[in-house]
Amino acid sequence: MAYVTIRDVAKHAGISVSTVSRALNGNGRISKETKATVERAVAELNYIPDSRAQAMRSSKTRTVGLLVPDIRNGYFAELAYSIQDALFDAGYCTFIGTSSESASRQDAFIMSILAQHIDGAIIVPQGESSDALKLLVERELPVVFVDRRVDGLDDVPLVDSDPLPGMRAALEDLRAHGFTKIGYVSGPVHTSPTLRERESVFRALACEMVGEEHVFVESTSFDQASCGSVLKRMSDAGVRALIFGYSQDMLRAMSLMGSMGLRMGEDFSMVSFDDLELFRLASPQVSVISQQVRQIGCRGARLFLDMVGEPERGMRAQSRSQRVETIYVPRGSVGDAR
Amino acid sequence: MAYVTIRDVAKHAGISVSTVSRALNGNGRISKETKATVERAVAELNYIPDSRAQAMRSSKTRTVGLLVPDIRNGYFAELAYSIQDALFDAGYCTFIGTSSESASRQDAFIMSILAQHIDGAIIVPQGESSDALKLLVERELPVVFVDRRVDGLDDVPLVDSDPLPGMRAALEDLRAHGFTKIGYVSGPVHTSPTLRERESVFRALACEMVGEEHVFVESTSFDQASCGSVLKRMSDAGVRALIFGYSQDMLRAMSLMGSMGLRMGEDFSMVSFDDLELFRLASPQVSVISQQVRQIGCRGARLFLDMVGEPERGMRAQSRSQRVETIYVPRGSVGDAR
Numbered sequence: 115m116a117y118v119t120i121r122d123v124a125k126h127a128g129i130s131v132s133t134v135s136r137a138l139n140g141n142g143r144i145s146k147e148t149k150a151t152v153e154r155a156v157a158e159l160n161y162i163p164d165s166r167a168q169a170m171r172s173s174k175t176r177t178v179g180l181l182v183p184d185i186r187n188g189y190f191a192e193l194a195y196s197i198q199d200a201l202f203d204a205g206y207c208t209f210i211g212t213s214s215e216s217a218s219r220q221d222a223f224i225m226s227i228l229a230q231h232i233d234g235a236i237i238v239p240q241g242e243s244s245d246a247l248k249l250l251v252e253r254e255l256p257v258v259f260v261d262r263r264v265d266g267l268d269d270v271p272l273v274d275s276d277p278l279p280g281m282r283a284a285l286e287d288l289r290a291h292g293f294t295k296i297g298y299v300s301g302p303v304h305t306s307p308t309l310r311e312r313e314s315v316f317r318a319l320a321c322e323m324v325g326e327e328h329v330f331v332e333s334t335s336f337d338q339a340s341c342g343s344v345l346k347r348m349s350d351a352g353v354r355a356l357i358f359g360y361s362q363d364m365l366r367a368m369s370l371m372g373s374m375g376l377r378m379g380e381d382f383s384m385v386s387f388d389d390l391e392l393f394r395l396a397s398p399q400v401s402v403i404s405q406q407v408r409q410i411g412c413r414g415a416r417l418f419l420d421m422v423g424e425p426e427r428g429m430r431a432q433s434r435s436q437r438v439e440t441i442y443v444p445r446g447s448v449g450d451a452r
Numbered sequence: 453m454a455y456v457t458i459r460d461v462a463k464h465a466g467i468s469v470s471t472v473s474r475a476l477n478g479n480g481r482i483s484k485e486t487k488a489t490v491e492r493a494v495a496e497l498n499y500i501p502d503s504r505a506q507a508m509r510s511s512k513t514r515t516v517g518l519l520v521p522d523i524r525n526g527y528f529a530e531l532a533y534s535i536q537d538a539l540f541d542a543g544y545c546t547f548i549g550t551s552s553e554s555a556s557r558q559d560a561f562i563m564s565i566l567a568q569h570i571d572g573a574i575i576v577p578q579g580e581s582s583d584a585l586k587l588l589v590e591r592e593l594p595v596v597f598v599d600r601r602v603d604g605l606d607d608v609p610l611v612d613s614d615p616l617p618g619m620r621a622a623l624e625d626l627r628a629h630g631f632t633k634i635g636y637v638s639g640p641v642h643t644s645p646t647l648r649e650r651e652s653v654f655r656a657l658a659c660e661m662v663g664e665e666h667v668f669v670e671s672t673s674f675d676q677a678s679c680g681s682v683l684k685r686m687s688d689a690g691v692r693a694l695i696f697g698y699s700q701d702m703l704r705a706m707s708l709m710g711s712m713g714l715r716m717g718e719d720f721s722m723v724s725f726d727d728l729e730l731f732r733l734a735s736p737q738v739s740v741i742s743q744q745v746r747q748i749g750c751r752g753a754r755l756f757l758d759m760v761g762e763p764e765r766g767m768r769a770q771s772r773s774q775r776v777e778t779i780y781v782p783r784g785s786v787g788d789a790r
Contacts, residue, residue: 160587160590175567175568176564177564177568179547184533185523185529185532185533185548186526186529186530186533186729188524188526191523191524191529192524194523195522195523195524195550198549198550199552202557202560207549207560207561207564208549209517209547209548209549209564210523210547210548210549210550211536211545211546211547211548212533212536212548214533214537219540222540222545223545226514226515226545226547229513230513230515230568249498252498365729365733368733369732369733372733372735391524391703391730392729392730392733394707395703395706395707395710395730395734396733396734396735397710397734397735399710
């Protein structure tokens with residue numbers, strides 16, 4: 115039998131379903147002998163009380179849906195790991211899905227978790243709002259956004275990072291190394307309010323430090339070619355110091371520079387968002403603006419657990435949204451300006 | 453309301469639950485007007501037919517549980533991505549869990565998916581057999597193992613890679629570069645029959661090629677320190693060519709060598725299992741024995757989909773297990789012996 119049901123247990127034990135149910139739930143008066151018979155049948159059949167049936171009674175399945183864009187991206191892998199770890203410690207099982215930066219995949223995952231009666235969801239939302247996202251929020255299930263907000267869904271609690279402190283420190287380091295022209299590669303900004311915020315923080319700080327005419331900003335799409343042409347245009351404009359707002363672009367740039375014989379820290383001084391393992395293993399190591407991803411994950415999980423513990427959740431809590439400060443970690447990929 | 457039920461739809465439409473049920477399932481005779489009323493109520497309430505109720509009828513939720521050891525490991529991230537991608541194309545939603553190389557976490561995930569009535573599971577099993585794994589298999593749900601087998605559960609269909617072709621080509625390359633002593637870092641072999649198989653394939657081939665007295669094999673545990681002492685002992689024994697059976701050890705070795713001022717391809721010639729993105733971005737790039745992870749993922753997903761399509765599944769199909777050939781990809785991390 116694929117699934118053992120309470121009916122199978124009753125049949126095996128030779129007693130009624132309602133008696134088995136009372137024995138399992140500890141409701142009503144049951145003789146010791148009957149209880150022992152039921153327990154033996156449960157053990158012999160490996161019966162697992164059906165969480166769907168339990169969910170109908172208690173609305174708890176102790177499972178959480180977690181959606182991230184792409185687990186092949188080390189930042190999101192680390193984020194998912196830390197969320198899952200914190201939830202596991204609290205007795206929750208995490209079901210991870212990925213959107214592959216596609217709104218339709220995000221929506222398919224959300225509809226699946228809604229249909230499975232999961233206790234709630236932690237979501238790195240994909241792009242703009244969607245029908246499925248709105249539905250998830252309207253259902254008044256506990257939902258937390260991490261890493262990215264969604265315009266129009268501003269009252270969903272959010273844990274993300276504040277780009278300002280790390281960005282300022284990175285700019286100061288580049289200045290201290292003698293760079294007067296500074297470029298910023300902002301990534302596929304059309305997909306993400308987070309990337310747009312980073313770009314505007316960069317603009318404001320850099321214009322103040324080196325003057326608007328020495329500030330160069332370019333966005334990319336999700337491919338190596340657009341990254342390559344940005345590098346070329348920056349180089350043509352005499353820019354030798356670059357900050358990458360999107361770590362996947364930095365990886366693409368490293369790979370392109372390798373094949374072009376250009377060296378980090380010499381031909382280009384470079385700083386990237388996100389403290390990926392790759393950046394620590396590179397030679398020279400990459401200076402980064404770290405989002406402190408484990409902290410984001412832990413706080414996201416804790417915020418979720420708070421909400422699950424609160425049956426009323428009166429406050430749909432913008433006030434409870436949290437920002438983790440970015441920090442700058444200087445390493446060998448920033449050298450002296452020539 | 454947290455979940456809209458068929459009762460809410462009936463109430464909203466002002467008709468009985470059984471009529472709504474018949475309208476939704478297309479059973480029995482329903483007037484056009486009634487059908488339209490029900491459809492309007494469904495749309496207005498955003499009612500999603502309950503997959504748990506559907507599952508009770510059809511045993512299908514179109515969700516698959518996928519367990520991998522650690523998504524922070526690029527190999528498993530890529531494996532999970534390719535499985536999920538193939539299943540998504542077939543209309544299945546994947547719930548990913550991770551075991552963190554811990555048998556108790558694996559078992560917790562398996563119990564969760566059993567309780568949720570998922571259609572089946574694709575598992576990278578953790579270590580030896582466990583009660584939960586046995587239970588999963590006994591339930592006769594479609595289950596496929598990928599990447600690792602489990603002693604004692606030999607009739608679960610398995611997709612993994614054959615280490616021999618890639619290992620032979622790697623050894624031939626090291627020989628061609630003039631190395632006569634060859635070391636093998638086999639990883640935490642106690643955790644995995646796969647790692648044990650690689651080690652014995654290495655031993656057999658290397659002993660044949662360079663003679664037993666020139667073959668050095670060491671295992672590690674899950675930490676940097678054990679990897680460091682292995683490097684030191686290999687170096688003391690005059691070994692300058694190393695093959696890593698476990699890519700995480702290779703990453704640790706790269707990081708250790710960086711801080712010790714040793715260069716890949718010069719001080720040590722190195723080959724690692726698994727074609728990680730990191731290895732392509734390193735300088736020099738790392739020569740690898742690729743498991744062709746996407747092929748493993750695709751075949752695992754296809755094997756699963758075959759099983760789901762077969763209600764009888766008469767053959768519990770050792771015969772349907774598949775091995776993907778490893779291939780050797782030579783790059784700059786192997787230099788000439790001095």
